[in-house]
Amino acid sequence: MQQAPEWAIYQRRAGPLLLAGTAVGRHRAAGGSRATGAGAEPGQGYGERRQDVMRPLAWARWLAALAGVLAATGLVWAGPAQASVPDNWGFVYVNTPSGVPDVNHQAGSWPPGFVVHTTPGAPGEVFVRFPQIASSAGVVHVTAVIDIAVWCQAEHWGPSGTDEIVAVRCFKPGGAPVSAPFVVTFSQSSAKKLAPPQAYGYVHFEPGAGGIVTSFNSAGAANTVTPGPTGVWTVRLPGVGPAKPAGDVQVTAVNPAVAAKCELQQWTPMASGQSFMVRCYDATTNPLSTGWTLTYQLGRAVTGTKPSFFGYSYDNQPATPGPYAPVPPAVNFNSAGAVNTLLRAGTGLRLASFPQIGQLPNTVLVTPVQAGPSFCNLNTLWGTAPPNVTVRDVTCYTPTGVMANRQFMITYSSKV
Numbered sequence: 001m002q003q004a005p006e007w008a009i010y011q012r013r014a015g016p017l018l019l020a021g022t023a024v025g026r027h028r029a030a031g032g033s034r035a036t037g038a039g040a041e042p043g044q045g046y047g048e049r050r051q052d053v054m055r056p057l058a059w060a061r062w063l064a065a066l067a068g069v070l071a072a073t074g075l076v077w078a079g080p081a082q083a084s085v086p087d088n089w090g091f092v093y094v095n096t097p098s099g100v101p102d103v104n105h106q107a108g109s110w111p112p113g114f115v116v117h118t119t120p121g122a123p124g125e126v127f128v129r130f131p132q133i134a135s136s137a138g139v140v141h142v143t144a145v146i147d148i149a150v151w152c153q154a155e156h157w158g159p160s161g162t163d164e165i166v167a168v169r170c171f172k173p174g175g176a177p178v179s180a181p182f183v184v185t186f187s188q189s190s191a192k193k194l195a196p197p198q199a200y201g202y203v204h205f206e207p208g209a210g211g212i213v214t215s216f217n218s219a220g221a222a223n224t225v226t227p228g229p230t231g232v233w234t235v236r237l238p239g240v241g242p243a244k245p246a247g248d249v250q251v252t253a254v255n256p257a258v259a260a261k262c263e264l265q266q267w268t269p270m271a272s273g274q275s276f277m278v279r280c281y282d283a284t285t286n287p288l289s290t291g292w293t294l295t296y297q298l299g300r301a302v303t304g305t306k307p308s309f310f311g312y313s314y315d316n317q318p319a320t321p322g323p324y325a326p327v328p329p330a331v332n333f334n335s336a337g338a339v340n341t342l343l344r345a346g347t348g349l350r351l352a353s354f355p356q357i358g359q360l361p362n363t364v365l366v367t368p369v370q371a372g373p374s375f376c377n378l379n380t381l382w383g384t385a386p387p388n389v390t391v392r393d394v395t396c397y398t399p400t401g402v403m404a405n406r407q408f409m410i411t412y413s414s415k416v
Contacts, residue, residue: 085200085218086189086304088133088164091363091413092116093145093381095181097126105183105381107361107415109133124177125155125169128184134159137214138188139202139293140166141252141302143365144377145181149173149401151375152182154293155256167256173401175259175283183363183378187295187303194218198299198306199240199247201274205233206254206291213291216304221273231280231287232265235294238273245269246330247298248312248411250367251278254291259283261375262292263368264409281373285399299333301413302365309357310413313340314369315350315394318405323353336387348403349379349393354412358389362414366394369407373399376408 090108094101097120106116114131121127136159144152155167170180187202194200200218205211205225215223219239226234241247249267253260259282266277274296282288295302301310314331317324323343326332332340336356343351362384368376376396383390389412396406 085192085194085216085300086187088135088138089185089187089303089305090116090130090133090164091183091185091303091361092128092130093181093183093363094118094126094128094168095145095381097179104360105363107363108186120179121167122169122177124171124179125167126179126182128166128168129160130164130166130186132162133164133186133188134162135164135188138164138186139204139214139295140184140186140254141250141293141295141365142168142182142184144170145183145379145381146377147379147395149375149397149403150178150180151261151377152180153253153255153260154184155254157186171259171283173283173397173399177259181381183365185303185363185365188214189216189218189304191220192218193220194300197242197246200295200297200300200304201237201240202293202295203235203237204254204291204293205235207289208291219273228277229287230289233278233292235276235278236273237276237296240296241269241274241298242330243269243271244330245314245328247274247296248302248314248331248333248409249276250295250297250302250365250409250411252293252367253280254293258288258290260288260290261373262290263371263374264294265370267369279372281399285373297411298330302411303413305413307414307416308335309359309362309416310335310411311340311354311357312409312411313342313352313354314409315342315407316369318350318396318407320344322350344405345393346403348396348405350395350408351393352391352410354389354391356387357412357414358384358386359414359416360384360386362389362412364389364391364410364412366411367409368396369409371396371406371408374404374406375399376406382412 093105110132117129119127140154142152144150152170157166204213221238224236253262262280265279268275311334321344323341338356341353345351379395
């Protein structure tokens with residue numbers, strides 16, 4: 001079966017950047033049913049589904065059952081920290097809806113020889129199979145990678161045998177589903193404390209399933225979520241991070257039924273820990289009660305790992321042409337001690353440079369900050385020319401799809 005037009009258009013634009021030298025081309029050319037390594041499985045045509053992938057109804061029932069265990073009475077949900085940081089993790093740049101995505105941009109805690117596979121579902125939907133890292137907990141983050149106004153969200157995720165299946169769906173302004181390349185990460189940690197100044201924590205929240213579904217806090221404290229008006233939540237991660245801005249935050253909408261966008265509206269560092277405000281919207285500008293994930297990282301990668309090459313930055317001055325290095329320096333971290341810079345490349349466009357930390361395989365995620373119902377993506381695959389990484393560009397859009405300058409947080413990590 002043919003791929004959806006949007007994938008074909010994107011691949012024509014990007015040309016050999018997407019397929020040259022990757023397992024995708026070799027897998028297709030050989031016509032084989034297995035990619036390199038044990039555990040590899042046949043690719044499938046666009047529109048097909050694997051039988052063992054969780055369906056939305058089954059997922060909803062699972063969440064409902066879990067809610068009876070996790071839900072707390074009252075308006076504040078608290079989740080106990082769950083024996084390492086992380087137990088399981090993976091990332092992948094999904095440049096094909098069926099088969100093996102770009103092997104230069106996928107990595108995880110699975111054994112050598114395994115690779116990620118993708119299977120298409122409904123329009124705009126892709127099931128991503130992370131091998132050998134099955135977990136009933138953990139969080140997912142997603143960013144679209146395409147040069148038009150598109151965002152992607154997580155639908156659901158969970159174990160299927162020894163693998164972790166993540167369902168992702170992408171949308172255009174207004175809510176029409178659309179097929180698009182994207183990056184997706186999965187991470188699951190359990191109860192091991194990190195010595196300051198390192199800090200790491202996450203929350204997966206579902207308002208229709210009793211509150212906090214899964215949670216981790218590297219200080220061993222219980223994270224909490226307090227609902228506000230529709231589409232607004234205050235998230236507290238006690239005991240992690242300093243009482244001043246330091247680190248990075250990523251937020252992703254989670255919804256298997258409708259288009260949803262989420263952003264970091266507010267970040268308040270305190271001596272007692274970190275406080276965040278998450279705001280979510282529908283496909284236009286209406287506040288939406290939806291699921292979401294939030295991850296806080298300080299001196300760790302977004303997956304919770306501590307590779308030799310990673311960094312993050314916060315464009316808190318979107319009106320500044322640049323190049324500039326965001327301040328305070330603790331929000332503009334580079335593991336090699338170099339200085340990350342941001343440069344305006346046009347309205348709504350930011351070129352992000354991460355010197356001295358460019359190593360494959362690697363990944364990038366972006367989250368809008370104080371952007372309301374706007375959203376941000378990556379307009380193409382970032383460039384890795386060791387030792388440097390260039391993200392050309394982060395693109396932010398109004399709810400109707402017009403490029404606009406917005407604050408955002410960006411995080412980069414390699415495997416090594």
